[in-house]
Amino acid sequence: MRAKAVIGTPPRTVTIHVDGRPVSVVEGVSLAAALVGDRTWTFRYNPVSEEPRGPFCGMGVCLECEVTVDGRPGVRACLTPVRPGMRVETEEERA
Amino acid sequence: MTVHERDVVIVGGGPAGLAAAHRLAAAGLSVTVVDEQAELGGQYFRRPAPEVARVWGDHRPEGGRLVGAVRAAGVECRTGHLVWGVGDDGRTLLVCDPAERPVRLRGRYLIIATGAHERPFPFPGWQLPGVTTPGFAQHLAAADHTPIGERVVLAGSGPFLLPVACSLLDLGVTVAGIAEAGRPYRPSTRALGTVRHPARLRELAGYAARLARARVPLWQNTVVVRADGGDRITSVTLAAATAPTRPVRTVQVDALCVGYGFRPQTDLARMLGCAVRTDPATGDATPELDDSGRSSRDDVYVIGEAAGIGGAPVAEVRGLAAALDILGREGHEPRAGEVRGLAAAGRRLAHFKRLTDALYPAPAELARLLPSALPDAATLCRCEAVSAGEVRGIARTAGRDVNAAKAWTRAGMGPCQGRECGFAVTAVTRVSPADGLPAGVFPSRLPVRPVPVATLLEMAGEGEPA
Ligand code: FES
Numbered sequence: 001m002r003a004k005a006v007i008g009t010p011p012r013t014v015t016i017h018v019d020g021r022p023v024s025v026v027e028g029v030s031l032a033a034a035l036v037g038d039r040t041w042t043f044r045y046n047p048v049s050e051e052p053r054g055p056f057c058g059m060g061v062c063l064e065c066e067v068t069v070d071g072r073p074g075v076r077a078c079l080t081p082v083r084p085g086m087r088v089e090t091e092e093e094r095a
Numbered sequence: 096m097t098v099h100e101r102d103v104v105i106v107g108g109g110p111a112g113l114a115a116a117h118r119l120a121a122a123g124l125s126v127t128v129v130d131e132q133a134e135l136g137g138q139y140f141r142r143p144a145p146e147v148a149r150v151w152g153d154h155r156p157e158g159g160r161l162v163g164a165v166r167a168a169g170v171e172c173r174t175g176h177l178v179w180g181v182g183d184d185g186r187t188l189l190v191c192d193p194a195e196r197p198v199r200l201r202g203r204y205l206i207i208a209t210g211a212h213e214r215p216f217p218f219p220g221w222q223l224p225g226v227t228t229p230g231f232a233q234h235l236a237a238a239d240h241t242p243i244g245e246r247v248v249l250a251g252s253g254p255f256l257l258p259v260a261c262s263l264l265d266l267g268v269t270v271a272g273i274a275e276a277g278r279p280y281r282p283s284t285r286a287l288g289t290v291r292h293p294a295r296l297r298e299l300a301g302y303a304a305r306l307a308r309a310r311v312p313l314w315q316n317t318v319v320v321r322a323d324g325g326d327r328i329t330s331v332t333l334a335a336a337t338a339p340t341r342p343v344r345t346v347q348v349d350a351l352c353v354g355y356g357f358r359p360q361t362d363l364a365r366m367l368g369c370a371v372r373t374d375p376a377t378g379d380a381t382p383e384l385d386d387s388g389r390s391s392r393d394d395v396y397v398i399g400e401a402a403g404i405g406g407a408p409v410a411e412v413r414g415l416a417a418a419l420d421i422l423g424r425e426g427h428e429p430r431a432g433e434v435r436g437l438a439a440a441g442r443r444l445a446h447f448k449r450l451t452d453a454l455y456p457a458p459a460e461l462a463r464l465l466p467s468a469l470p471d472a473a474t475l476c477r478c479e480a481v482s483a484g485e486v487r488g489i490a491r492t493a494g495r496d497v498n499a500a501k502a503w504t505r506a507g508m509g510p511c512q513g514r515e516c517g518f519a520v521t522a523v524t525r526v527s528p529a530d531g532l533p534a535g536v537f538p539s540r541l542p543v544r545p546v547p548v549a550t551l552l553e554m555a556g557e558g559e560p561a
Binding site for chain 1: 131132133138144145146147149150212213215222223224225226227228230231232233234235238239240241243326327474477478479480510511514515
């Protein structure tokens, strides 16, 4: 069983930028967790059907969580820990 | 480009790979572990971010201890490294480092510990955001302390759904229900054998008790027949597994996690030329191995879930068995009783696994059951957005040949290489229930994962190594 929270020690956070918006997240969590925690579920659009898609497998297999990080496209958010100042672009804006 | 030469290269830093690495390095061999994730541990021992562990605790501290022991033993740990292929010599692993630079690794022995991935089965709406595998919900909860949603249904089959539901309850999530395709949760004579394994039985019983206390409904003989929503799932519709065309209830949710157990991840083993056969019970490609995990290729071992689904304790035993076999071949004397103890542990665990398997519907049974619930209009291959009807059409005209169906429709040909839809494509291709489960092993092709263009360009500039 998970240990109980240590009272009085809130987690350290870092700020990342999601589609230009600053988002505060717990240091070191996966980028997929950061986005889902921020209620962002559309990470990209399927190139064939143009339907919205979000993370599915959480282990690097399905590639549905690919986003652009610091200008580099095709980064799997589920395998990428957040870094302070990281700039993330989803395709959500396209909607 | 230099090729990094080691005694042993291990692909995959989960329970199996770590157990093997630790034992081999302790005996003085030079060992490299390569893993795609940012930290070792694999799926089972997935490491929480240090800040998450500090504030909310570590869900599997034994995983942290094993990773620490592996590092202390002097194992070279290449995390964030993607193994995407095999060189022309059939031995050199083509790897991409975290900065997208190409790396080449060669071991006198290669250990493939690439683990497993979940076995989804499509239904209308399975491609909606908010529909995920149970594994994703578990990682979010345990490693990132992030709830996947506020109101969640878990579905599919197998024991894994229970601990995931408990992890969600720990985070305050409303688990609206668990839909299990089989009928495993009743006293039956088959379950009696598990009494010989009280620890494992207690674990499952503990989860079940927790769910009962929280009044989480457990719907047996129940499958998901559709998910609805716009840019995120809003409801899930369920039906009896034995009558999937008659929906019995619709539940409002903001996340749905569906998985029918796990499939071995064998693409790298197949690319290395290891012989595989189709497991008649699961339809999955399974490497042909001896007791130590040695494949048809003398220098390649396959261990852990990649060798066949067994769970983390089995994976660790397989890792140690491979390590001892290699050490024997290198002239090391085994420790007194080590080989015998390992064999006994392996037998005990295999027995438990047979009992658990018997509780849940076999994948071959699911492959017979689930396609009838899948309408033609549903998306079957999520990468290429191919419908079930398109695949059925080709299957009818092309004599149920999986490869013909793939070539004509592109089902299973997208970036995930059929890992998500492969089981379903194979099941749907089989038109009449009398056909049995086809031996539809999807061929493994290069690259195992899409490779950054920059890596390929850099490699092209340098030419093939001598
Ligand atoms: S969620 Fe599947 S690759 Fe990230």
